[in-house]
Amino acid sequence: MSNEPVAVPDELPAMQADIYSHLAVDARLLAIASDRLRTGGRHSVTVVSVAEAAGMTHANVYRYFQSKSALIxxxxxxxxxxxxxxxxxxxxxxxxxxxxxxxxxxxxxxxxxxxxxxxxxxxxxxxxxxxxxxxxxxxxxxxxxxxxxxxxxxxxxxxxxxxxxxxxxxxxxxxxxxxxxxxxxxxxxxxxxxxxxxxxxxxxxxxxxxxxxxxxx
CATH class of the missing domain: 1.10.357.10 (Tetracycline Repressor, domain 2)
Structure with missing residues (x-):
């Protein structure tokens, strides 16, 4: 199996923000990160990309997870x-x-x-x-x-x-x-x-x- 990261479509952040908008913030971040991990591997899970998909700044992500490693x-x-x-x-x-x-x-x-x-x-x-x-x-x-x-x-x-x-x-x-x-x-x-x-x-x-x-x- 190839270890090359799979590209995540540009429209995914907007889709995720809508799908997970009903969740509490920490659960929403985790759900978005889980989706990105499944489709693109760990390289696609970044604090910035997860924050964008959740419709917030990356500083908010750090309130719940201290680092990318902690999130993963x-x-x-x-x-x-x-x-x-x-x-x-x-x-x-x-x-x-x-x-x-x-x-x-x-x-x-x-x-x-x-x-x-x-x-x-x-x-x-x-x-x-x-x-x-x-x-x-x-x-x-x-x-x-x-x-x-x-x-x-x-x-x-x-x-x-x-x-x-x-x-x-x-x-x-x-x-x-x-x-x-x-x-x-x-x-x-x-x-x-x-x-x-x-x-x-x-x-x-x-x-x-x-x-x-x-x-x-």
């Missing part, structure tokens, strides 16, 4: 917020605990892979944040671990999981599934067919669940 990270953080809400609903849901863990890992893996296919520019921002261990990714990793631990606690309380050390078990899960839940690994395997990805992920999840049930960790 906020786009990725918004996407992660949606993913976090989805996996939190799984952890808090009524399903059997082993199904919860399987669904949680599967959704994290597939959401990231789908993002890579559907919005490659946003995925690259997110993957770079992970590679650089930036705040938005560290926060997501911490939230993911928190939810995994919540499921482990439930599994231990119901005797579905036989675990010696909960912290070691949580680390084992993230380490074992890393190839399928870490965006940099997903990017490296971008040419892997979806069927193969799913098959390998299923095997890894099966291994994790078996280890958790066997008093091995």
């Amino acid at each position: 990270d906020a786009i990725a953080a918004q996407w992660l917020k949606g993913l976090e809400a989805t996996i939190a609903s799984i952890a808090d849901g009524p399903d059997p605990v082993d199904d919860k863990l399987e669904n949680l890992l599967s959704i994290v893996a597939h959401a990231q892979r789908d993002l890579m296919v559907e919005n490659r520019n946003l995925f690259e921002v997110y993957a770079d944040a992970a590679a650089g261990s930036r705040v938005i990714y560290r926060r997501f990793r911490a939230r993911l671990k928190q939810l995994v631990v919540r499921v482990l606690d439930e599994g231990m309380a119901s005797s579905v999981f036989e675990i010696r050390d909960r912290e070691n078990a949580a680390t084992f899960i993230t380490d074992t599934a890393s190839r399928f839940i870490h965006p940099v690994a997903i990017r490296m395997d971008s040419q892997m067919p979806r069927e193969m990805f799913d098959r390998r992920l299923d095997v890894i999840i099966h291994v994790i669940l078996r280890a958790l049930r066997s008093n091995y960790i």
Whole structure:
């Protein structure tokens, strides 16, 4: 895939100003920046261009986002917020605990892979944040671990999981599934067919669940 930025049509600012005029200022700026990132890549997201599209001066943008990097990270953080809400609903849901863990890992893996296919520019921002261990990714990793631990606690309380050390078990899960839940690994395997990805992920999840049930960790 070419890394050359895609030209954004001149009429886009006026269109965006009309489409997002009902939003609060910070949400409007983020929506405009998200559109520009999707269509033109990170090079098309500038404070000046986003301000023009929102019908304001660039000084107003800095009231909400300290820099272009902060604005771009906020786009990725918004996407992660949606993913976090989805996996939190799984952890808090009524399903059997082993199904919860399987669904949680599967959704994290597939959401990231789908993002890579559907919005490659946003995925690259997110993957770079992970590679650089930036705040938005560290926060997501911490939230993911928190939810995994919540499921482990439930599994231990119901005797579905036989675990010696909960912290070691949580680390084992993230380490074992890393190839399928870490965006940099997903990017490296971008040419892997979806069927193969799913098959390998299923095997890894099966291994994790078996280890958790066997008093091995």
